[in-house]
Amino acid sequence: MSPRQLEPGRLVLATHNPGKVVELAELLGPHGLQVVSAGDLGLPEPEETGTTFVANAELKALAAARASGLPAIADDSGLCVDALGGAPGIYSARWAGRDKDFMVAMKRVRDALDLEGPRTAHFICALSLAWPDGHTESVEGRVDGTLTWPPRGSNGFGYDPMFVMDGKERSYGEISRAEKEADNHRARAFRLLMPLLPPWQ
Known part of the structure; x- marks a missing residue:
């Protein structure tokens, strides 16, 4: 078997975020892959030192692949606010503090903003697939939108309740998971990654 081949049931999701586990598992499910999360395997979370x-995404995927001996896929994503020079960006989760309180x-x-007027922002998602030997394949997806205050809806996770995708009227916190996942930044990145994946049948 080629070292680049994926086997059903043999892919690690290199995340401890339950929301990301659900989204990634649902994206991969139709393609015959049963997945396990890094949290379920008890793998440590590596320090995110990338810029x-x-x-x-690559350092998280590589850490999980090397620790488990299996191919691993990792997501790194965040909210980028144009008026804040792209912040919080790669620090999106860290803005939530140790307790990961995204209301904070x-x-x-x-x-940091005057939210009485529209404020443009975008979500970015990078996905990286890594093998234990160090090979990686990475892509990036993006969706544009505006911020709203106060947050609206209790669906989703992270900054979803304050983000309204361009062309939509409801926030990510107000729409169903299926509607969100049909064309959000993670779905767009996944569509870019699919042609780069080797066969797993």
């Missing part, structure tokens, strides 16, 4: 979304993170964004 870009792709760099952080959303208030930090609000406090």
Whole structure:
């Protein structure tokens, strides 16, 4: 078997974020892959020392692949606010603090902006697939939108309740998971990654 081949049931999701596990598992499910998360395997979370979304996705995927001996896919994503020079960007999760309280993170964004008028922002998702031998394949997806305050809806996770995708009226926190996942930044990155994947049948 080629070292680049994927086997059903043999792919690690290199994340401890339950929301990302659900989204990635649902994206991969129709393609015959049963997945397991890094959290379920008890793998440590590596320090995100990269300066870009792709760099952080690659280091997380590589850490999980080497620790498990299996191919691993990692996501690094975040909210980029144009008026804040792209912040919080790669620090999106860190803005939520040790408790990962994203209401705190959303208030930090609000406090840094005048949200009485429309504020443009975009979500970025980098996906990286890594093998234990160090080979990686990485892509990046993006969706543009505006911020709203106060946050609307309780669906989704992270900054979803304050983000309204261009062309939509409801926030990511108000739409169903299926509607969001049909064309969000993670779905767009996944569509770019699919042609780069080797066969797993």
